[in-house]
Amino acid sequence: QKEVEQDPGPLSVPEGAIVSLNCTYSNSAFQYFMWYRQYSRKGPELLMYTYSSGNKEDGRFTAQVDKSSKYISLFIRDSQPSDSATYLCAINSGSNYQLIWGAGTKLIIKP
Amino acid sequence: NAGVMQNPRHLVRRRGQEARLRCSPMKGHSHVYWYRQLPEEGLKFMVYLQKENIIDESGMPKERFSAEFPKEGPSILRIQQVVRGDSAAYFCASSPPSVDEQYFGPGTRLTVT
Numbered sequence: 001q002k003e004v005e006q007d008p009g010p011l012s013v014p015e016g017a018i019v020s021l022n023c024t025y026s027n028s029a030f031q032y033f034m035w036y037r038q039y040s041r042k043g044p045e046l047l048m049y050t051y052s053s054g055n056k057e058d059g060r061f062t063a064q065v066d067k068s069s070k071y072i073s074l075f076i077r078d079s080q081p082s083d084s085a086t087y088l089c090a091i092n093s094g095s096n097y098q099l100i101w102g103a104g105t106k107l108i109i110k111p
Numbered sequence: 112n113a114g115v116m117q118n119p120r121h122l123v124r125r126r127g128q129e130a131r132l133r134c135s136p137m138k139g140h141s142h143v144y145w146y147r148q149l150p151e152e153g154l155k156f157m158v159y160l161q162k163e164n165i166i167d168e169s170g171m172p173k174e175r176f177s178a179e180f181p182k183e184g185p186s187i188l189r190i191q192q193v194v195r196g197d198s199a200a201y202f203c204a205s206s207p208p209s210v211d212e213q214y215f216g217p218g219t220r221l222t223v224t
Contacts, residue, residue, distance in 0.1 A: 008151075032211045043115075043202050043215035044154070088153065092211045097142070098167070099213065103153040 006102030019076040023089035031094035115216035136205030
């Protein structure tokens with residue numbers, strides 16, 4: 001079993017829909033959770049960073065962590081074609097620097 | 112505040128040549144990480160460096176690959192005697208000390224012909 005599982009998609013939704021992207025992880029020691037967005041042929045861009053269970057909101061983006069289920073989510077409201085990208089989750093145990101990466105979910109927002 | 116800079120953005124090498132990839136971290140960041148990404152795949156950790164120190168190179172192939180982060184100047188990822196399988200996007204990320212978030216550069220796309 002991989003330490004971090006993420007459905008590679010592609011996930012295709014119409015413009016304006018609410019998007020839900022998810023990762024599951026296996027190690028309950030993981031403490032820090034990040035979401036990155038990567039446009040085609042570009043570097044990953046840090047979107048959200050959370051530490052505790054619960055929700056964190058930033059504009060149209062909401063990151064949710066459920067440590068009891070070892071499940072993290074990224075919600076995108078009012079999705080737009082410019083949100084089309086690959087979204088990667090990254091997790092850190094807190095005891096060292098290494099991030100454990102999901103494979104990334106390719107998101108397509110149809111106009 | 113300039114972000115992480117990488118150059119060149121595109122690099123073409125013939126089999127057997129050397130490739131040198133450069134990374135300048137964000138201002139104030141003393142930690143550098145190198146990753147490799149193949150098409151349609153996730154990021155694979157290669158090496159973690161601090162100034163003048165290699166902290167973890169467990170993700171780097173034992174042969175032909177080396178990395179450094181000198182006291183002055185950019186971090187360098189060096190691939191000797193490149194082979195076609197080395198063709199990939201190589202990303203550098205940086206972070207300040209004791210901080211988990213990593214900020215990525217635009218990547219260098221290496222093509223070996």
